[in-house]
Amino acid sequence: xxxxxxxxxxxxxxxxxxxxxxxxxxxxxxxxxxxxxxxxxxxxxxxxxxxxxxxxxxxxxxxxxxxxxxxxxxxxxxxxxxxxxxxxxxxxxxxxxxxxxxxxxxxxxxxxxxxxxxxxxxxxxxxxxxxxxxxxxxxxxx
Numbered sequence: 001x002x003x004x005x006x007x008x009x010x011x012x013x014x015x016x017x018x019x020x021x022x023x024x025x026x027x028x029x030x031x032x033x034x035x036x037x038x039x040x041x042x043x044x045x046x047x048x049x050x051x052x053x054x055x056x057x058x059x060x061x062x063x064x065x066x067x068x069x070x071x072x073x074x075x076x077x078x079x080x081x082x083x084x085x086x087x088x089x090x091x092x093x094x095x096x097x098x099x100x101x102x103x104x105x106x107x108x109x110x111x112x113x114x115x116x117x118x119x120x121x122x123x124x125x126x127x128x129x130x131x132x133x134x135x136x137x138x139x140x141x142x
Contacts, residue, residue, distance in 0.1 A: 044078030
C-alpha cells in the first residue's frame with residue numbers, strides 16, 4: 001500500500017521484482033526529499049492492475065496515477081518490454097515518462113527506446129543519476 005499522497009507530492013510507480021534493486025531506488029528517492037512517493041508493483045500484471053484501477057487499486061484517492069514510471073526491463077512473467085509496449089498503447093499514459101531500469105547495460109535498450117522509454121538508469125540507482133534524469137524531465141529541481 002502506498003502512503004497517502006498530498007497535493008505537493010508526486011507519485012512514482014516503481015515496477016521492480018527484486019528487493020535488492022528496490023532498496024537503492026527507495027534510498028535514492030529519499031535522498032531527494034519528500035517530494036516523491038513510491039508505489040511499488042512487483043510484476044507487470046500488478047502494474048497493469050494499478051494503472052487500470054483494478055482490485056485492489058480501485059480508489060484513485062488512495063492510489064493516484066503516477067507522474068513517472070520506473071520500469072525494470074527484465075521482469076518475470078510479463079516482461080518489462082511487453083509492459084512498456086502496453087503502457088505506450090494507452091492514450092491516458094502518453095505523457096507519463098518512463099525510465100527503464102537495467103543491470104545489463106544496453107542489451108535491451110534499443111528495443112526499449114523504440115517502445116518509448118524516455119531515459120534509462122543502471123542498477124543500483126544512485127541519487128545523483130536519478131536527480132539528473134528527473135531534472136531533464138522537469139520533475140525535480142535540486
